Amino acid sequence: MTEDIKTRMIKVYIMGREYEVPEGLTIMKAMEYAGYRFIRGAGCRAGFCGACGTIFRKKDEYKFRTALACQTPAEDGMYLTELPFVPANKAEYELEELTSEPSIIVSLYPEIARCVSCNTCTKACPQDLQVMDYIQASLRGDINQAAELSFDCLQCGLCAARCPADIVHYHVGQLARRVYGKYVLPRSQHLKERNDEIKAGAFDQEMEKLTAMGLEQLKKLYTERDIEK
Amino acid sequence: MEMIRGYPDYMRESIEKVEKTRPQRLKATFKAMTLEEREQILNEYHPDYKPEAKRDLKIGPSKGQRLPHEVADLLEAHPLIDPDDVDLSRVDYDCDILIIGGGGAGTVAALWAHYSGVPVDRMLMTTKLRHGDSNSMMAQGGIQAADRPEDSPPRHYLDAIGGGHFTNKPELVKALTMDAPAIIQWHEELGVMYDKDDKGVMMELSGGGTSRKRMHSARDYTGMEIMRAIRDEARNIEVPVLEFCPAVELLKDDQGRVAGAVLFNMETDQYYVVRAKAVIMATGGFGRLHIQGFATTNHYGATADGLVMAYHVGANLIDLDSVQYHPTGAAYPEQIVGLLVTEKVRGLGAQPVNKNGELFVFPLEPRDVESANFIRECYGRDNGIITPTGMKGVWLDSPMIDDLKGEGTIRKNLAAMVRMFERFGIDMTKDPILVFPTLHYQNGGVEINDKAETSVPGLFAGGEVEGGVHGKNRLMGNSLLDYNVFGRRAGINAAEYVKKVTPGKLSLDHARKYEEALKNAGVETDRKAPMLLPDYRGNHVLSRALDIF
Numbered sequence: 001m002t003e004d005i006k007t008r009m010i011k012v013y014i015m016g017r018e019y020e021v022p023e024g025l026t027i028m029k030a031m032e033y034a035g036y037r038f039i040r041g042a043g044c045r046a047g048f049c050g051a052c053g054t055i056f057r058k059k060d061e062y063k064f065r066t067a068l069a070c071q072t073p074a075e076d077g078m079y080l081t082e083l084p085f086v087p088a089n090k091a092e093y094e095l096e097e098l099t100s101e102p103s104i105i106v107s108l109y110p111e112i113a114r115c116v117s118c119n120t121c122t123k124a125c126p127q128d129l130q131v132m133d134y135i136q137a138s139l140r141g142d143i144n145q146a147a148e149l150s151f152d153c154l155q156c157g158l159c160a161a162r163c164p165a166d167i168v169h170y171h172v173g174q175l176a177r178r179v180y181g182k183y184v185l186p187r188s189q190h191l192k193e194r195n196d197e198i199k200a201g202a203f204d205q206e207m208e209k210l211t212a213m214g215l216e217q218l219k220k221l222y223t224e225r226d227i228e229k
Numbered sequence: 230m231e232m233i234r235g236y237p238d239y240m241r242e243s244i245e246k247v248e249k250t251r252p253q254r255l256k257a258t259f260k261a262m263t264l265e266e267r268e269q270i271l272n273e274y275h276p277d278y279k280p281e282a283k284r285d286l287k288i289g290p291s292k293g294q295r296l297p298h299e300v301a302d303l304l305e306a307h308p309l310i311d312p313d314d315v316d317l318s319r320v321d322y323d324c325d326i327l328i329i330g331g332g333g334a335g336t337v338a339a340l341w342a343h344y345s346g347v348p349v350d351r352m353l354m355t356t357k358l359r360h361g362d363s364n365s366m367m368a369q370g371g372i373q374a375a376d377r378p379e380d381s382p383p384r385h386y387l388d389a390i391g392g393g394h395f396t397n398k399p400e401l402v403k404a405l406t407m408d409a410p411a412i413i414q415w416h417e418e419l420g421v422m423y424d425k426d427d428k429g430v431m432m433e434l435s436g437g438g439t440s441r442k443r444m445h446s447a448r449d450y451t452g453m454e455i456m457r458a459i460r461d462e463a464r465n466i467e468v469p470v471l472e473f474c475p476a477v478e479l480l481k482d483d484q485g486r487v488a489g490a491v492l493f494n495m496e497t498d499q500y501y502v503v504r505a506k507a508v509i510m511a512t513g514g515f516g517r518l519h520i521q522g523f524a525t526t527n528h529y530g531a532t533a534d535g536l537v538m539a540y541h542v543g544a545n546l547i548d549l550d551s552v553q554y555h556p557t558g559a560a561y562p563e564q565i566v567g568l569l570v571t572e573k574v575r576g577l578g579a580q581p582v583n584k585n586g587e588l589f590v591f592p593l594e595p596r597d598v599e600s601a602n603f604i605r606e607c608y609g610r611d612n613g614i615i616t617p618t619g620m621k622g623v624w625l626d627s628p629m630i631d632d633l634k635g636e637g638t639i640r641k642n643l644a645a646m647v648r649m650f651e652r653f654g655i656d657m658t659k660d661p662i663l664v665f666p667t668l669h670y671q672n673g674g675v676e677i678n679d680k681a682e683t684s685v686p687g688l689f690a691g692g693e694v695e696g697g698v699h700g701k702n703r704l705m706g707n708s709l710l711d712y713n714v715f716g717r718r719a720g721i722n723a724a725e726y727v728k729k730v731t732p733g734k735l736s737l738d739h740a741r742k743y744e745e746a747l748k749n750a751g752v753e754t755d756r757k758a759p760m761l762l763p764d765y766r767g768n769h770v771l772s773r774a775l776d777i778f
Binding site for chain 1: 261263264358359361362364366367374375376377378379381382383384386387388390391395399400402403407410411413414417418419420421422423425427428429430431435440441442448450452453454457458461462464465467473495496526528529563564565568569644645648649652653762764765766767770774
């Protein structure tokens with residue numbers, strides 16, 4: 001499809017090897033155009049799964065940059081590679097046995113105390129999250145802030161790959177969110193009541209009637225139902 | 230072509246018209262279509278209703294069903310492996326339950342099989358990409374459950390079955406809607422951060438075709454928030470997972486029961502034989518088949534592998550003639566064409582408008598009807614906006630959300646969307662975004678009953694691979710719900726089933742018989758299936774590729 005479009009060609013260096021690709025493709029599509037067929041390194045292709053964490057360097061720059069290959073246009077003179085895997089350690093725990101006490105995160109991930117506040121994780125994040133801030137919040141025991149700040153994390157692992165203190169930020173954020181979701185956010189009372197009603201059989205009769213109903217009557221009921229504004 | 234804040238100048242002219250009509254549209258509504266009007270526009274403009282896009286399937290238990298050519302091509306194809314190449318006498322993995330697919334349905338099935346007494350070392354999950362790489366991860370807008378006092382599961386039932394044109398299997402819609410509140414409560418237990426107020430009241434929105442606000446969300450990362458929580462739980466209990474290792478063919482035993490699978494390590498080319506008392510198929514849908522050439526919202530692995538494998542062992546298919554096109558796929562810029570713009574954007578109040586800034590459709594029709602209206606506006610009435618690459622689309626007037634619900638609503642509730650467009654220079658809080666229908670969901674699939682059993686003993690299915698739940702059209706928020714409800718039921722019922730089963734001698738005879746059936750039906754082709762992954766390599770490469778290593 002991309003080959004029908006007449007555009008300028010640019011040069012990119014995929015793992016050091018030069019290829020010509022049309023301008024305007026994402027890094028992922030540029031690699032495919034060049035002939036790569038992904039097994040690793042492509043997931044949702046839409047910026048939601050973190051499978052395509054990428055390290056690159058722009059023309060005439062010395063700086064390492066990071067991004068998602070599926071969400072970043074390839075540029076002329078770019079040197080790039082995808083990161084197929086991050087061998088990060090994940091703590092195992094039983095959520096039922098945890099609490100929301102301030103020390104909970106550091107007890108499972110003691111290495112967060114090694115954070116030197118260099119902010120490399122934040123700079124590495126393709127979601128532009130305040131990664132260092134949520135690690136510091138975790139260290140302080142501010143679970144609310146750790147959960148809120150890490151919420152948009154795709155778990156690509158670029159933060160951990162770049163961290164000089166070997167912190168696994170994205171797993172820390174996951175723990176914070178689960179503790180926050182379970183022990184801090186208020187439980188829904190109306191949800192509980194509805195489940196009690198269902199268990200007590202409050203809707204069984206009406207449901208029986210609906211599942212047995214003839215088409216014409218069902219259509220009538222559907223058409224006449226009121227719509228909440 | 231001059232670019233101004235992400236759009237070429239000529240598109241800016243149309244945006245000015247959208248801005249001009251916005252103040253009066255803030256209060257405007259558009260009448261929803263009647264059932265008759267719906268039927269008429271679907272017949273005229275919905276891609277599914279084009280007879281030439283489909284053909285009758287030539288072989289197997291669902292012979293004669295009308296399917297999109299792209300699906301029929303995979304079912305009328307040679308099995309990927311030659312049974313004579315596989316040594317079944319050496320079993321690499323012996324387990325009670327094999328789960329094929331590591332997305333939402335597979336993960337939920339693993340957890341509920343575990344809760345139902347199957348030890349994790351008696352299960353195996355195998356997946357083509359990484360654990361969690363799936364459409365489940367990408368769902369943005371929400372999950373339905375009738376849990377407010379003014380709502381009820383029967384009302385949810387009525388919405389779902391009406392949205393599906395009354396073709397859904399009643400027992401499945403009943404299961405879907407009656408289990409829904411319990412699923413949400415289970416998620417709460419697992420720590421899923423649903424949007425709630427400070428008293429715990431769920432903040433719920435409308436979706437297309439729903440008569441009550443029952444869309445639960447976690448910002449616009451709902452699918453990701455659920456998927457990463459259940460995956461974290463599966464990792465905590467140490468469910469064994471083989472990644473980059475798709476199943477390529479099911480195995481049966483000498484009593485005709487499904488009893489395992491042949492797996493293929495895509496990185497080493499080695500195959501593995503798995504013997505299992507039950508298999509749960511949770512492979513997702515077919516978006517990456519690009520039916521009728523449509524772009525898709527789906528993840529890289531959505532290639533219908535599970536349909537093919539289930540059909541090889543004789544499972545019935547249902548409603549596979551029906552494809553869901555999501556009305557709002559991104560139509561501009563080129564790099565993100567086809568990616569999902571969540572229905573939540575309309576749920577929060579954004580209206581679809583044409584090149585003249587006119588509202589032309591009720592914003593929350595069921596998805597097929599909404600899509601047909603967009604296509605008519607572009608191709609029937611020529612009121613679409615043409616992109617620099619020649620694609621047509623309509624505006625989705627996102628900035629009006631902040632006008633309606635207060636400054637900052639868009640950034641807070643649609644962070645993923647804002648980010649996606651910002652990466653390409655467009656600020657959707659200030660400018661409308663261009664959309665056009667995109668291939669989104671496989672409405673039908675392998676037929677199941679309310680125990681998530683297929684027509685073949687030993688084979689269960691959950692999630693997008695199965696069919697019957699949504700009939701000919703799924704409503705928003707019922708897919709996350711589907712994989713939870715039927716993944717759970719598959720896990721529970723498979724756990725019960727394996728108590729009574731000892732697999733017999735393993736066999737691939739069904740693959741041999743499939744070859745025979747192809748021959749008898751006169752199918753002459755070099756196609757093989759399952760497909761495993763699409764191939765997007767450039768033609769200049771493929772035309773000079775050698776298969777010598």
